[in-house]
Amino acid sequence: MIDISLAGIVDLGMAYQNPIALKFSILIIVVILAFEAREITAGLYSRVTVTIINGVQKDPYPTDITLHCQSKQDDLGFHILKLEESYVFSFKPRFPTGTLFFCSFTWKESPQRHYIDIYDFKRDKCKNCTWRMNKGGGCRDSDGTGAFDDCMPWKSVELMDVNNTSKM
Structure with missing residues (x-):
């Protein structure tokens, strides 16, 4: 099996074996993206x-x-x-x-x-x-x-x- 990781946060090899780890990994990624999107939109919605x-x-x-x-x-x-x-x-x-x-x-x-x-x-x-x-x-x-x-x-x-x- 190939060992793939996303930015060092998620080890997908282990995630395929454990569905809870996969769901948790996806949740972490979504939270990070949400914070990044918030920073971007703050600039779009200036005074x-x-x-x-x-x-x-x-x-x-x-x-x-x-x-x-x-x-x-x-x-x-x-x-x-x-x-x-x-x-x-x-x-x-x-x-x-x-x-x-x-x-x-x-x-x-x-x-x-x-x-x-x-x-x-x-x-x-x-x-x-x-x-x-x-x-x-x-x-x-x-x-x-x-x-x-x-x-x-x-x-x-x-x-x-x-x-x-x-x-x-």
Whole structure:
């Protein structure tokens, strides 16, 4: 019989004779690989920073927006941004499912609450994701040039008054 060993840990010659030793050897290998995979994925899931800039303007006056961002695990609260002000947050994506952050936006002149997926782990590859919001939706600076040419329209719902009826 040929004597084969894996990195000096497992003697397969003995493992063929003893099924418990074979199972234990496989368990050791799986544990070692799991720790190695954990180290590799830690680098893949490094911190992400999201910047949201208020570019909503109702001519001729600047428009303040109220934004509220959250994920399944985190609620970042409400924030008010004046025209050209920004809100910045950062997080570490969850392993292995990733992270989805969505934000709602309202402003005085709009009868709707507007939503956009501001960060989707399956979609976004950026580590510094910058958005500029406007009346039609949000535009991303996807390549870091400041072009904001990757635009998405709002998902919107009508705001309700205290009687739970539409304000329109």
